[in-house]
Amino acid sequence: MKIYPEQLEKNLNTLYPVYLVAGDEPLQKMEAVDAIRAYCKQQGLLERQIIEEAGTSNPLTDQAGTMSLFAESRLLEWRFDKSIKKAHGEFIQSFINSEPQDVLLITAPKLSSEKRLAWYKTVEQKGLVVEAWPVPAERLGNWLSTRARKLGVALEPDALATLIERCEGNLLAAQQDLQMLSLLSDGQPVSSHNIKEYVGDNARYSVYELSDACLSGQTDRALRMLATLQAEGVYPLVPINQLLRECQLLADWAEKMAKGETLANIMQSQRVWPKRQKILQVAMGKGSVKKWYALVQRLTYLDKSAKGQADADVWQELAHVVCLMTNRNPLRGSGAKPAASKASAPKVTAEQGLSDLKKSLGMN
Numbered sequence: 001m002k003i004y005p006e007q008l009e010k011n012l013n014t015l016y017p018v019y020l021v022a023g024d025e026p027l028q029k030m031e032a033v034d035a036i037r038a039y040c041k042q043q044g045l046l047e048r049q050i051i052e053e054a055g056t057s058n059p060l061t062d063q064a065g066t067m068s069l070f071a072e073s074r075l076l077e078w079r080f081d082k083s084i085k086k087a088h089g090e091f092i093q094s095f096i097n098s099e100p101q102d103v104l105l106i107t108a109p110k111l112s113s114e115k116r117l118a119w120y121k122t123v124e125q126k127g128l129v130v131e132a133w134p135v136p137a138e139r140l141g142n143w144l145s146t147r148a149r150k151l152g153v154a155l156e157p158d159a160l161a162t163l164i165e166r167c168e169g170n171l172l173a174a175q176q177d178l179q180m181l182s183l184l185s186d187g188q189p190v191s192s193h194n195i196k197e198y199v200g201d202n203a204r205y206s207v208y209e210l211s212d213a214c215l216s217g218q219t220d221r222a223l224r225m226l227a228t229l230q231a232e233g234v235y236p237l238v239p240i241n242q243l244l245r246e247c248q249l250l251a252d253w254a255e256k257m258a259k260g261e262t263l264a265n266i267m268q269s270q271r272v273w274p275k276r277q278k279i280l281q282v283a284m285g286k287g288s289v290k291k292w293y294a295l296v297q298r299l300t301y302l303d304k305s306a307k308g309q310a311d312a313d314v315w316q317e318l319a320h321v322v323c324l325m326t327n328r329n330p331l332r333g334s335g336a337k338p339a340a341s342k343a344s345a346p347k348v349t350a351e352q353g354l355s356d357l358k359k360s361l362g363m364n
Contacts, residue, residue: 002129023132027171051078080108089119151182158192173202207242215283219326244299251292
């Protein structure tokens with residue numbers, strides 16, 4: 001059976017032969033493993049055996065042949081730092097099918113292709129699978145509020161918003177901050193000022209979260225992510241290439257829609273995931289063919305600048321790109337409008353303008 005970390009507590013009522021805890025979110029993964037260990041101990045599995053690595057031999061067979069000194073059953077923990085190989089999966093499947101007295105607890109990184117293999121399906125059918133995913137931004141407020149209540153911390157609405165900004169993408173730091181606040185607040189409500197005074201900026205972001213924020217029109221959040229990536233020393237080509245791919249995709253889609261195709265048909269033909277469909281629908285409502293190709297041109301220049309082939313303040317220009325992607329004018333502070341030119345500019349059709357722009361990018 002596959003469950004989310006928050007469902008684990010109510011599902012620890014049956015001793016399964018195998019438990020699999022997988023994912024790249026360290027706090028939820030650690031808490032899930034600790035909860036399973038505690039439950040197994042309550043069921044009489046007092047001895048724990050750690051399996052760190054394995055070669056071509058089956059470590060589970062070796063452990064099965066080693067008699068326990070203290071109990072008939074043990075908890076065997078097999079820890080994987082990398083993806084589970086097919087051969088190791090077959091060892092796990094063989095162990096489960098042998099109906100062992102011992103219980104197997106497997107910890108692994110995020111699963112992908114493994115889910116299609118027979119050993120994983122056996123684990124899911126006969127055991128318990130817990131996948132620890134990062135908490136998305138839209139659920140982080142509820143996650144923090146629930147944790148705060150358990151620790152007796154009363155967060156004011158503005159305090160919750162500030163805490164989200166300071167710990168997004170880093171649940172381990174968030175839990176530690178809440179524990180610290182529970183000691184400092186002494187039962188008093190915690191304000192935004194208290195958060196700013198006692199809680200450091202521990203937020204962690206990926207370039208994929210940055211692009212999603214840009215496509216969703218979340219300007220302030222996207223700029224905060226960009227500043228964090230810069231402070232962490234991320235090579236600028238990484239966010240440049242990610243945003244460039246997104247703008248190229250949207251430019252292509254906008255051009256197809258201008259020719260009569262529907263967005264629903266385009267997404268269906270390209271098998272876009274439902275969650276991502278919502279983000280891209282928002283983005284498509286924020287720009288035209290011309291806008292997306294202009295951003296492609298700008299990001300292409302930044303790509304050259306990051307490689308030393310052109311001269312630009314890359315991070316400053318990236319901040320401008322973020323503003324333009326989210327439909328905010330980076331120069332909005334100056335409300336002045338350019339004076340109209342007396343001489344009329346030559347008229348160019350939209351088709352000709354787009355063709356010239358694509359030609360300058362080498363796309364024709």
